[in-house]
Amino acid sequence: MTLHKDLKIIAIIPARGGSKGIPRKNIKLLSDKPLIAYAIDTALKSQYIDNVFVSTDDEEIAEIARLYGPEVIFRPHALAEDHVPLDPVIYHALTAVESNKGIQYDYVVTIQPTSPLLQTTTLDKMIEKMIKGSYDTLISVKADNHLYWAKKEDRFTPLYKERKNRQYLDPIYRETGAVLITKRAVISESTRIGDNISLFELPEEEALDIDTYQDWTIAENLLKRRTIVFRVDGDHDIGLGHIYRALTLANRLIFHHDILFLMDKSRELGIQKVREYSYPITLFSDETELFAILSEIRPHIIINDILDTDTKYIQMLRSEGYFIVNFEDMGEGAEDAHIVINALYEKSYPSKNHFYGYMYECLRDEFYIxxxxxxxxxxxxxxxxxxxxxxxxxxxxxxxxxxxxxxxxxxxxxxxxxxxxxxxxxxxxxxxxxxxxxxxxxxxxxxxxxxxxxxxxxxxxxxxxxxxxxxxxxxxxxxxxxxxxxxxxxxxxxxxxxxxxxxxxxxxxxxxxxxxxxxxxxxxxxxxxxxxxxxCDLKGNLDRVLNLILNKYREWEINEAS
Missing domain, CATH: 3.40.50.2000 (Glycogen Phosphorylase B;)
Known part of the structure; x- marks a missing residue:
């Protein structure tokens, strides 16, 4: 969307020093980066925001924030007390910047540092909706489809008309606190809410607001989430063993990562089995289509469970920047994979990237029970x-x-x-x-x-x-x-x-x-x-294999970034 070039948009990130739930949380390291840095990066990457400011009462927060590129406005200590709402804080920062820079802004974007998973693409979509709809205020929300009750005087009353399964209930929208966009003309010391209001539903992960240590743990896990593609097939000739192993690994990885199965459309037997587990599957007909799909998905890890590979295939994957894990690969491509795991066929002197033996067999969950x-x-x-x-x-x-x-x-x-x-x-x-x-x-x-x-x-x-x-x-x-x-x-x-x-x-x-x-x-x-x-105790093997894949990936990721 092309916005009017004369529109001026400011983003203000409020970050006081006296947070109580998680002390000093705005500068506490979240996955090796200060919490506030995520909101700053998101705002600075926006194609629509002209200036990014952090409003704080704390010198340490100010110094750390400046390292990531925004300007800083110091607020009076009276505006950093626990009971003070954000309206006067944003008003103070806005008027101070406008006075100092001699600029009159058209829109003000409030971004909370406690929403580190907010993506710039989502933020820009909100700005586009705000301007296109000519709203006074646009608020980020999360939809909740549950049976809610309210207490009125001494009685509990339902907030629904009819008891239904969750998926059939009309949603109730809860503010996430992540983003609030307001027309400049609406903002005063006591409000940022105009008459013409709209809501913007955030993707579920981006709606996370860190208020407790549990929220913090969830955010850390989500930031470490990666996209993992299983390249695997099964048919009458090669059987379904490769499919079962991929499903066993996927059943554990799905809790912390995004999983996709990439499968040859001509091998229907394996496709049917994966569909029983409701994993997303993308089908391809030839190698050209395979690499086109990968280019669109951009996975972090590709797990090949297709027996022997050739050098060309693996080198093409590596040239695209993927981390490559191969199972039972005894082909020429095995030497170019990052790691090769082979529980069946052992070697006396395996290469450094090869891991052989019964210690790497992946038992299905039922065999633990x-x-x-x-x-x-x-x-x-x-x-x-x-x-x-x-x-x-x-x-x-x-x-x-x-x-x-x-x-x-x-x-x-x-x-x-x-x-x-x-x-x-x-x-x-x-x-x-x-x-x-x-x-x-x-x-x-x-x-x-x-x-x-x-x-x-x-x-x-x-x-x-x-x-x-x-x-x-x-x-x-x-x-x-x-x-x-x-x-x-x-x-x-x-x-x-x-x-x-x-x-x-x-x-x-x-x-x-x-x-x-x-x-x-x-x-x-x-x-x-x-x-x-x-x-031969086999019941610790699955954790061993998963740790091997993820630890080797993290080592590789760090080396690639340095």
């Missing part, structure tokens, strides 16, 4: 689960092994992932086995895998992240690699916990039958397996 397994003397329940897609159909191969063993008294639970394809053939086969007297239950879309694992006496699974989930519970298990990449997962070898049979194309149903028979008939072996699995 369910109790550890205490093996029983007899095997009553066997769980078969081969991940999201089971490309080698190890599920059917395991059922064939159980058929060969004739284990009709055993409770057999089969859990299928979303990407499992030969369902009809499997269902037909299980129907045949059921007719023969086998006790088989099929489950899909399991909400709590930890519960299923803790209830089983033996788990048969693939050699990916599921192994860590089983290990966290301590259920004895048999493991088979789906591919060469999974065969490099050294946890099964180093922990000596799972009974590892090898890569899928080398493992027959007879091999699986032999392993099941061995485990079922050797209680001491199952007990020993459980103890070895539980020695």
């Amino acid at each position: 369910f109790p550890r397994k205490i093996p029983e003397s007899a095997v009553n329940t066997l769980l078969i689960t081969f991940g999201g897609t089971d490309p080698n159909d190890l599920t059917r191969r395991t059922l064939q092994a159980l058929e060969d063993l004739g284990l009709k008294k055993l409770m057999i639970k089969v859990i299928l992932g979303k990407g499992y394809r030969p369902k009809e053939q499997l269902f037909d086969y299980i129907s045949e086995l059921t007719k023969k007297g086998f006790n088989i239950t099929i489950k899909e879309n399991i909400p709590l895998m930890a519960k299923e694992m803790s209830e089983a006496d033996v788990v048969i699974t693939s050699n990916g992240r599921t192994i860590y989930e089983v290990a966290s519970i301590g259920t004895p298990c048999i493991s088979i690699s789906q591919n060469e990449r999974e065969s490099r997962h050294l946890f099964v070898h180093n922990s000596h916990g799972p009974l590892y049979l090898g890569i899928a194309y080398t493992v027959s149903s007879a091999d699986i039958a032999l392993a099941i028979h061995r485990l079922m008939n050797d209680y001491m072996l199952r007990k020993e397996m459980s103890e070895k699995l539980l020695k």
Whole structure:
């Protein structure tokens, strides 16, 4: 919006020295900067404000304020008492400046230093609305949609007509104190409020007014908030393990950061899973569109969970100034990422930016909740689960092994992932086995895998992240690699916990039958397996990974700024 060039606008920031709730709060450091500096920066960056003044009674506040660029007006001590409202304070500063500079202002903008999250773009929108609407006064507000009551004499009365869910209530607007804009002609020693008044609803975060230590803590957390993009996919070929890990990290980060999922629109399976968690998703069709989206979003951190990357892709991300975190990246691009985290595939001599081993496995929340397994003397329940897609159909191969063993008294639970394809053939086969007297239950879309694992006496699974989930519970298990990449997962070898049979194309149903028979008939072996699995404590890993990402980011951010 183009404003009339002859309009004169002044911003006045009132900052007395005698704040009581948080002593000396106006110059107290908030995220490494004095509180008052935020309001000063916001005002000075405005495209409409001609002059910025701080009104204070305190020499220390004045000196610190001057470091950030405004001019200072000293107010009489009588105008710094607790009971004095802002109207005479603003009037004093305005008339003093007009007298000293010989300027007559058209609009006066009061900005409170206790609103450090106010953005210049928002301030300028308020000024534009004020002038375009020709209001006498414009006040920043926050909308509250709650059931309010008032006390009149000795009775409580509702401030609503009808009890409704919060989202259906008419909002009540509360002044934030952040900004009040007034026509110069309206201002007197006793008021800044004219007849023609309008309100401006601030974005929720910008509406924060620091009055208590709790407010201060909230402001600090919001100022540290960053935008984090998860670049992740899931489909029938790569499964959903990467999606689950990204969701696990996002579920923790969302409390302190803004989260966005950036996903290939052709991989619908993973997109469906993320949508179940209601995270914002932006889809792209090619790399050009991907970088155009990133250029618009300007995230601080990009977490790639897309397996191997190439040098060109990572260098392009770095050239845009993003902090890059890669998971399970064994490609050429890994050397150019800021950090690479790989819980599955370990190296004896990793690069300084690579972090390998079971200590970096990210368990879902449910695995922190369910109790550890205490093996029983007899095997009553066997769980078969081969991940999201089971490309080698190890599920059917395991059922064939159980058929060969004739284990009709055993409770057999089969859990299928979303990407499992030969369902009809499997269902037909299980129907045949059921007719023969086998006790088989099929489950899909399991909400709590930890519960299923803790209830089983033996788990048969693939050699990916599921192994860590089983290990966290301590259920004895048999493991088979789906591919060469999974065969490099050294946890099964180093922990000596799972009974590892090898890569899928080398493992027959007879091999699986032999392993099941061995485990079922050797209680001491199952007990020993459980103890070895539980020695690898995995339940502190998620905090370790989150701290690693955020601490390395902060180190990088400081270095970039210096």
